[in-house]
Amino acid sequence: MKIGKTLILLVITGTLVSACTSKNPASSTTTGSSSPGAANSKVDQFKMPNPIEVTTFKGVTAGAKLPEGDSAENNQYTRYIKDKTNISFKLLWYASGADYTQKLNLAVASNDIPDIMLVDEGVFRTLATADQLEDLSKVYEKYASPLTKELYNSTNNKAIEKATYKGKLMGIPNISVQADAMSFLWVRKDWMEKLNLQAPKTVDDIATIAKAFVEKDPDGNGKADTIGLTGYEKAFDNGGKANFHNFKGLFEAYNAYPTNWVKDSSGKVVYGSIQPETKQALGKLREMYAAGLIDKEFAILKDANPNVVSGKSGLFFGPWWATGIISDTFTNNPKADFTPYLIMDAKGQKNNLMVPVSNRFIVVKKGMKNPEAAMIYANNFIAAQRKVDPDALKLDFSIDASYWPIGNATYDYADAVERKSEMLKKAMSGATKPEELNPEMKDMYDKAMRDQANPRKVIKDWKGFWGYTVPAELLKQNYTKVYSEYTAVTKTMERKWANLQKLETEAFFKIVMGNQPLDSFDKFVSDWKSQGGDDITKEVQDELKAASK
């Protein structure tokens, strides 16, 4: 009990400290007012009364290094959690990438799941529908720490809604980092300067730059081998996360959100791919493709990175953290330089389709004896990730986060990137002392300082901080937030969605590549509707209506 109180005190003070740097003073008051109540409750929200063992499995980053002697089951993170919570996680298995997904699906299909695990939305829904999960509603009420509750309140309860199935809380949702949603247009600055081009603001500016890049030999090798805007085989998939080389940023400039269920102007939820805005955007893409301003062969590429890295293209859409590709480009061509831009719509406004508020869920197997262990784990994990627990500061955060007992997920602020960017900026301008930074920020600061002294001398240093400077600044601008309203699978979708997707991608590619006239879009829309799309739209609208009641 004593430890619990101390911890909660620490949490409060910790939050207050971090609140000093936060832009939103409201959050600290919330925590301050709610925590005394929590301290009065009878349970320890941070530690199991007796040591328990809990089975789990998890995905691990391929090839992520651990210190000698440590393992996926026994490392600083697992020891930290064991020490704090009395929970030791028995790792049934772990795997990486597609391998993990395969194994997980097989385990799920064979009813072979562990006590506690971290799953994505698809698996979460499958398990919830199959009644394989423990109801965590009461556990959440009783055990969620003030900090944890504050975290979910900060999403207007959207995260909790996402983890609720038939009125019961079936999982502990994570908080997605919203910075990952923004699709930037990355442009070779050195080429723009050489060709005297203006910074792009609209889609037409993209076309102008692409035209100049393609025709005016920006790399000066005397060959007409430069390609315009990059694309790849999934260029029309527009999730919440900004991908490399897709056209999310361009679609958004037309207020078009293909492959997503969004609210139309009348507030009704509709499928983005069949809207007139999408047709308009496709028309523009088609025009650009015909003019040779988009990679002729984008449809066959699994990965368009080589086009950028080799210096064949200087124009691509990508996320704020595109520094990996850029640094590879530097190595091949030291003169290369990139700047990110946001592309505005006709009204001069930037639209941004956001990442679903949560995409990972901690779930508990139905019938597990101590479901509160999941909440206790989450409380500690959140405290550690927010660095409000001083002991967590001793952890070496350069060790891959997938080595946490149940794997990697962000339970950090949705605007974590912007916050870190602010901290870095203040430290670099001297407003805060570097010693006051937490180890993660200190490391970033050191890298930034080294790079300032010797620009781009050590690419790893540059890569380690630069994303938090120029691109993160753009994130702080005003933009319209668009939400994907429906991410689950309806009954009719199970059987008909694959066919509709085929119709859609086939139509989009053929229209843009000029195999079909632009007006064949209308035929696609009517086919889509008649082959099940209308039924699905109705199901989606009904489900959302039922949920909002």
Add this chain to the structure above:
Amino acid sequence: MVRNKTLSARLTETALIALMLLISLVSIAPVVHTISVSLSNTSAAAGGLVNFWPVGFNIESYRKIIDEPHFINSFFVSVKRVILGGGVNFVMTVLMAYPLSRSGKEFPLRNVYMWFMLFTMLFSGGIIPLYLTVKSLGLFNSLWALVLPGAVPVFNVVLLMNFFRNMPKELTEAAYMDGAGPWYMLLKIFLPLSLPSLATVTLFSVVGHWNAFFDGMIFMRSIEYYPLQTYIQQLVVQLNLSEIDSSQQEMLAKISDKTLNAAKIVVSMVPILVVYPFLQKYFIHGIMLGSVKE
């Protein structure tokens, strides 16, 4: 006349060799490409700048492989698997091919066995029941999980059975006359005379075991039990770009390390190349020579 003939023979021979070299060139191109990538610098490889010659030659990727404990470990898991699995396959193939190569008259039930096996070759209950079977036998993390489900390579059995059946009658009949029993016939007469086909089926099962990755992925629950191809698969497999977010930057960098992946593929091919000549000689030379006297 004679000179003319040898000239045309020479021409044929030269044309033939030229054709063979051309075919080899086409076949070896991807391998040379992979080797070149493995010896290039990572940025050049990421930019797709490497063709058939390394760009920015270095052996860093091979150094990294030697440093990775899991790679070496997986390598030996694979070696053990090939020896055990290849051995089990060999015994099963030989034992089953012989009785099945007897005619219906000599062994009436052979047809039942035969069609039963063909049935198992074509039909399967899918991966979930197999997973549950292996689980209930407690074979997770055991080498046997990689060996037993595929212990009977039906294709190889059919192949060897047909080779057995085409054995010159003179040989077998003589032995029968001498009253040789089935075991004697199989071990002393059939096996020594079928080295080319035995080499073929052995090669098939060894290569099959060496290349298999899927079973390792689902039955092995910890990386230290992964066979090599499973280990490589999880690193090389195309990452779903649309699933990545900023927290997986390191993973992206790892996966896109094309030079390292290429080096791993090259290293994984070496053992097959080392073993190959030992088996190859059997299907290039005529081994039956001398045993058949007419």
Add this chain to the structure above:
Amino acid sequence: MNVKSYYKHYHLMLIPGIILLIIFHIIPMLGIAIAFQDFRIGRGVFGSDWIGLDNFKYLFQIHDSSLILYNTVFISLCKIIAHLIVPLVFAVLLNEVRFMIVKRWVQTIVYLPHFLSWVILAGVVIEMFSLKGIINHTLQLFGVEPIMFLTSNTWFPAIVVGTDIWKEFGFAAIIYLAALAGINPSLYEAAEIDGASRLKQIWYVTLPNLVTTTVLLATLSIGNVLNAGFDQIFNLYNPVVYQSGDIIDTYVYRVGLVQAQYGFATAVGLLKSIIGFILIIISYRIAYKFANYRIF
């Protein structure tokens, strides 16, 4: 010959293998039941609803199921035929090479691509057939305009079949080489004494000795007529060539991406097995009738 007393030895030789097949193949076949169910995770085989042939019907209700079926059969038939002929011709030609060193090296080299997975090879193939790739480069020398092969529904199936042969012919030739190695050399000696030319030797000695192997491989491969090669096509195709390249397996894969559908996937697998089995029986009968040889 006291044949009957051999029976027990024959059984003894077969039993271990049969037991393993029962454990790892027959028992798991209970899972086929899923094909007739609306299989739901959590309820398992015993708790899921029986829906008769719905899963099978669904396959044929897919909007363009006939096109997908056509693509599958077309690509796989082309592959089957090519896989019978190309390795055979190659093996016979290689067998004619008199230089042992050339023979050995060529044989080793052509078998290498078999060890590269499609994930790797697809990258090479896409590069080769791209606008700036070696194929278009070569064509340009002959004045041909660059072709976008991989987005062309005319070329795509040909590329799939061609590159599959490229990857596998060397490995497939091994069976033929082994059969060739088994031919009694005295047959060639006799033919040579009779003054038979090389071509005639191939025609009258080599090829007849390969008939059994060829028929056997043909029969076995016919069973795969609905497997057009998922790994390869999955790594090579793109939406523009769905029309000519979307096969059953790629479609089922995409259906599974929306939501894992074990019932449907199992039904498709079962259907493929049944058709494969029937085709094998038919070709076994045909082979028996015309070549008078029982391959099984």
